[in-house]
Amino acid sequence: MAKVLVVDDDAHIRELVRLYLEDEGFEIIEKSNGEDALHYAENHIVDLVILDIMMPIMDGWALCENLRNFGEMPILMITAKGESTDRIKGFKLGTDDYLVKPFDPVELVLRVKALLKRYRISTANEIQLGTITLDRKRYQVIYNNGQGATLPMKEFELLYKLGSYPGQLFTRENLIVQIWGLDYEGDDRTVDVHIKRLRERFIDFESEFRIITIRGLGYRLEVHQD
Template identity: 85%
Template sequence: MAKVLVVDDDAHIRELVRLYLEDEGFDIIEKANGQEALEYAENHRVDLVILDIMMPKMDGWALCENLREFGEMPILMITAKGEATDRIKGFKLGTDDYLVKPFDPVELVLRVKALLKRYRISTASKIQLGGITLDRKSYHVIYHDGRTATLPMKEFEVLYKLGSHPGQLFTRDNLIEQIWGIDYEGDERTVDVHIKRLRERFTDCESDFRIVTIRGLGYRLEVYSN
């Protein structure tokens, strides 16, 4: 399931959000302030962030702005600040949606699902590519004989992105924007390097799936068996 980072200095709000979202099968990570949340997001995959504005150490405005440097992920603000100027500021900094306290938890769940759907983030944490399974929760590759392997995070994300949409073409710019973020300043050859490494890792799985180069355009993954 999708991993949701909940950031609020009010433990009761965090618990309320966690209970309702866990009932829907989401994986919830709680943080009490923006600094802790940013440190977590820098080192772990997060599919959606729910954050408060008024927090110690780093407020929601700053957290939202920093998270946008990681690329495209849904951000939902929950706050007591309901004035139009605050909502406008939030949207300018990159939030996708806005709920004012007190809020209806059922509405929160619906908004979370809508954001994930808008971003086309799968609520499943595993996909199968022929004889192997990719587990996005653990970043493990599970082989049909029970063996497991762990990939570097970016390599896994590239393979998972391609594998989630078999047959779909992804340009290098698509992959950079969705995995490295729109502010990534490196060369697009980074994508080529990661594709080359993935091909080398999975030479024994070419009867199951293959990453195909579409010359001048990008890459797509083709699955041959399930």
């Protein structure tokens, strides 16, 4: 299931969103302010963020801008403000879609599903790389013989990130921020070490997918089709 982070200081709005999205099979994480939401997103995989604008500690504008500094997840703004200037500001900061309160919960569900489809994120939390399946719900690699193997969390998250966007270039800095978080104080060579380990683990699958080094830039994953 896809994980949705819902950020609103109104507990009733959070409950409404949670009830409708859980009914569709989504996993919901609730936060009441932007600062707590940003901290969570820095340290966990999040598929989509639904956020309000007017919140304490850190408002939706700042949260949206910060999320865009390290994340590729879709962002949906829900707010009482309906002026076009607010919508324009939201889109400039990186929001993908916009709903004005009061909103139809059914429309919200449809917009969430459309955004996930646009971002090519599987609601089943699975992606296919050649003959293997990455199951993010269990953090397992499932081979074509049905056997599963559990990877260290950061290795799995790194492979899942690259595999979710085959052919897309990710810089080391992108990957550090998205996988290890903004507060990570280590060397960006950590990415190289984890890439090396992944290559060694899946050396027998190079005919199906490979992690390619783009010298001086970063990495991308290529899936080979028959």
